[in-house]
Amino acid sequence: MARYTGPKCRLCRREGAKLFLKGDRCFTDKCAYERRPYAPGQHGRIRKKMSDYAVQLREKQKARRVYGILEEQFRSYFAEADRQKGVTGANLLINLERRMDNVIYRMGFANSRDQARQMVRHGLFLLNGRRVSIPSIQVRVGDVVEVREKNRQVPVIQEAQQVIARRGCPSWVEVDGAAFKGKVNAMPTREDIQLAVNEQLIVELYSK
Template identity: 55%
Template sequence: MARYTGPVCKLCRREGFKLYLKGERCFSPRCSQVKRPVAPGQHGASTRKLTQYGMQLRSKQVVKRIYGVLERQFRRYFEAALKKNEETGTALMKILESRLDNIVFRMGFASSRRQARQLVNHGHVLVNGRRVNKPSFNLRVGDIVEIKEKSRSVLPIKEAAEAAKERTAYPWVEVDYETFRGTYLRYPVTEEVEIPVDLQSIIELYSK
């Protein structure tokens, strides 16, 4: 299973804004985007105007990095979205948001999607009462996600859940932090997800 294993803070610096890939660290003064708000590399501080293609490419990279997917898998998601009977950008967003690792993060059982992916890989997560260890597992509306009973005392899970209690819950999921169980209520709309790029630019990039 392919995944990015390099330094994630460099990804935020490359895009020029926070992608919130390291959980609570991204909200602290230790965040690399706060300490060094320039692109990595020898010429990171230099600026240049992007072409239309360059802006489309950056939009695609941002979405891939937010959700933690690589090119081949992202391309498959795009091709699946094309076959849906709805606007392609909306369909793509729904596919990405329905990934199990993303829902575990949205429910507050992990402080980042990266941590959520690790929890799923290690078998800490149940879907409808059955263990699922595939982070890209696609959830359906009404599915119940919970942390395995023996795993509820794991410190990172407890800390993430405690922090999530203080935040406003995402309206498309319902969570009970006493039982470490949540329900995927509905697909979110694009405005609720607040993806920091125009999805239409990604569609135009792949349509060339």
Template identity: 55%
Template sequence: MARYTGPVCRLCRTEQKKLMLKGDRCKSDKCPINRKRPAPGKDPKARPGKRSDYGFQLREKQKLKRIYGMQEKQFSLFFDRALRTSGITGENLFILLERRLDNVVYRMRFATSRSQARQIVLHGHVTVNGRRVNVPSFLVKPNDVIEIKEPSKNMVVIKEALKEFGKSGVMPWLQLDPDTMKGTFMAIPRRSDITDLADIKEQMIVELYSK
């Protein structure tokens, strides 16, 4: 499975937005966005050029793709599935992305970033309805129970990540018992529920793929 192996902070600098790719580091003073670092490869004194409609659409797609840690081919497959599903394509895309198991593990505070959640899933530390699932793109359904495997509940990385639950809780479509490390995907989220990504303009992504 192809994945990006370069410096992830460079991606945030490119988009000039926090993509939350490195967990706690993104909240610290070390974050390049907090330090107002310019986009890579550009002279900070240079006057910005005028961006085309295509340029704006491409940037929205790249932001969303990088937030969920996906490569172009996989992201395109998710868009095609959203297009074939009845309803609004942009909202369908968000719903499919939120249903990914690696994203749900991240949202349940078992990991501090989606990349860390992907590793936890790949290494077989997660079960869905009592069955081990090691496929990050597995789509979770309403009422599915996601749990950390018993032998993995002593992992320091998961215990440290769960501290965020006491500060921020979980999204309204999720339910979590931090003591048993077991949670439930209660319902399909609505686009308006995904408040931390409210600034993503999914209609631009739809227009980009419609060309």
């Protein structure tokens, strides 16, 4: 599958915002965006006037890179959000937030969404008591996510549990760290999603 495998910090610099793609490193002084808050490349320091299309495209790319999904997948999420009742842009972000890999990241069982995606594919988690290996599964209210008992001593999970306090746990999920278990208490709202993305620009881009 055509997935970006280059430096993650380069993406933050390209989008002009911290996307928190490197886990705990993003909260330290080693963060590349904090050191060089301009676009990568030879002409990265040069300020260019962006067209309306370019601004809309950057917002779409920002959201797509935060959740680590491909363009075709992102279009599918947008089409689904457009069919749902309510505000299309908010629906889009809520649907992305409900992904299994994102929920695991939010609960503090992984340092990043990429790491959470890999662990789901390796079958380290249970959803309502059943083993899952599909990162894109969307959770519902009342769903219980837990680390399989034999995987609870995995170092990356132990480390993630220690640094969850730095980014905080959203109010729509409840986590029992000692039991390596979390529960979805409610569906996320736009206010719950701490993401510096103007979703209306994404709607305008795809509505052309």
